Amino acid sequence: MRDDEGTPSISRGILRVGTLCVVVVLTAYFLWDMFSEAAALRRLAATAKNYSYTEKCDANGNLVATGDPNCVDLNHYVFVYGPVSRAFRRACSGKAAALLSFEEGKVARTEINTVEKMLQFRARNGVNSPCWPHNSRQ
Incomplete structure (x- = not known):
């Protein structure tokens, strides 16, 4: 078939389907990389490594x-940096107190993201975020 006709040629159709498949695969990879537990752990490790502990x-x-200085009190958590970073969640976060070990498969992605954001907030502002239960925020 010719390209100037109303319907595309078979080779052009295969090229379009191939391009669509590549775009879908790349999009899925980047979404997985942004929202996976492994990606959250890498971001937390990078944030924790660059934090100056006192x-x-x-x-x-x-x-x-x-x-060596290796921990910081974040009100909701006490974060201990090391080969296996840990956080000790306090009851003031609206959840029961617990030990969080930041290893793949041992902690929820939401907890990883929360600790990372608290470290970033502390590094940026020099103070901790306030300690109140999550369900009382307006």
Whole structure:
């Protein structure tokens, strides 16, 4: 078939379908990369690595006098930076207190994103976000 006719040629149709498939695959990959748990953990690790810590904590979030600064109190969480970063969630967040270990498959993506945003807020503003239950916000 000729290109100047009303219907496209078979090769042009195959090219369009191929282009559509490539666009769909690339879009799906970028959406997965933006919203997956692994991507959230990478973003948190990058944020935590660039944060300047002033307090020293052990692996359980208790303040200690020796060692390198590795933790920060974020009101809702005490974040401990290390090979396996951890956060100790406090009851003031509207949820029960808990230990969060930032390893793939061990913590919810929402918790990862919340801690990352709190670290960014603290780094930007020099203060913590207020401590109140989530359900009382207006």
